[in-house]
Amino acid sequence: MKSKILVVGGGITGLVAAYRLLQKKYQVTIFEKSGDLGGLLGSFKIEGTNLEKAYHHIFKGDTEIISLIKELGLENKLKWYESKTAIYYDRTIYPFAGAMDLLKFKPLNLVDKLRLGFVKIYLEKENNWHKFENVLAYEWMKKWCGERAYRIVWEPLLKGKFSDRYKDISMAWMWARIHTRGNSSEKGKELLGYMEGGFQLIIDELEKRIIELGGKIETRNEIFDFRKLEEEYDKIISSAPIENVEYLGAITVVFSSEQNLSKYYWHNINDSKSPFLAFIQHTNLVGTENYSRKNIYYLGTYLPQNHKYFTDKDNLIEKDFFDYLKKIFPDFRENEIEEKFVFKFKYAQHIVTTNYQSSIYNLQSNKKIIHSNFAMIYPEDRGVNFAVREGEKAAALVPEDQP
């Protein structure tokens, strides 16, 4: 009789772990607390097409997810696009995609720009991240980029991503973000990958294969106490949040409209008064063809889990977000919105403080439970690629059954 394995969580990590174990003929059950699979990569329908509740793209260097896509026979759906990135600062949208854009960026002087450029090159080339582990990102970036460049470019990013905890973040996280992204460019151009028809194709194909291989999936089944299940299963792989890690939540407002607001895909909103950190015109990356020729927009931010938005009604959040959007685009016509949605994620980002490693150290000491939550991804910024890697790693930790 093959070992019985329970996988907690039907996000991409849990699905990959389950799939690998089923391929090795284990008996696998997945318990997922929500009604759908996909977790943070989950989707909904807008203008008749599946779309991620949170904006998603992948990078050229994301080898694990790219090989999974190939393995699942979905390679022809993965398309690569040149990304058009901008910064909104002091009531102006500036292109911000490469060295030329940086040179033309008016809010900074030449010395600031050179320092920013050198810091980026240095972090891309530096391979030893351990030396940054106990260094605060905001202090290091301020020291080496200079006060103004830090305040205009990096502080909004840190605040947007880590909210009121931005001063606690480790430079190792910042290193990883710049190091991996820099190494994802081709001839200075950043190419971003998106699945035609949405990343839901991957989730659906994994679900199909898991069921074909005899796996069981139970949605709306939240595990509160693992101990009760330890008797019943030989191993438990858990992608659920980890107790001694702190997390931030995230909110996205997604809408469709015929109105075309910008020529860029990604906009960092570098203004601490904005309720969202990123404005994304998804269809400026992938085109409007699959969305009844409408433009698709995301407004997104990370927030403390006790922020009022997590209990507020959707219309209150929409009001704040749309009011600010009108400041960026004074001709934004809210009455032309066709479909709109608000999504709330309670566990969206682990707070990568200095000495973070100690919070995830020694987690695998329990013989029954293998932890595989995205908070274990460190120092890299968590993402779908690493989720696939963690799922594979967790499955590999299950000992081979004796014949």
Ligand SMILES: Cc1cc2nc3c(=O)[nH]c(=O)nc-3n(C[C@H](O)[C@H](O)[C@H](O)COP(=O)(O)OP(=O)(O)OC[C@H]3O[C@@H](n4cnc5c(N)ncnc54)[C@H](O)[C@@H]3O)c2cc1C
């Ligand atoms: C706003 C935002 C934008 C992002 N953009 C990108 C991007 O552009 N590119 C990229 O690569 N990545 C991106 N990511 C990250 C990416 O979505 C995640 O890294 C990845 O989806 C994590 O997968 P996971 O399975 O590890 O975790 P999750 O998706 O969180 O899955 C965990 C699952 O476990 C379930 N669960 C939790 N506790 C229990 C329990 N007790 N019992 C049962 N079930 C439980 C949850 O409901 C969830 O479905 C983004 C994330 C966010 C929030």
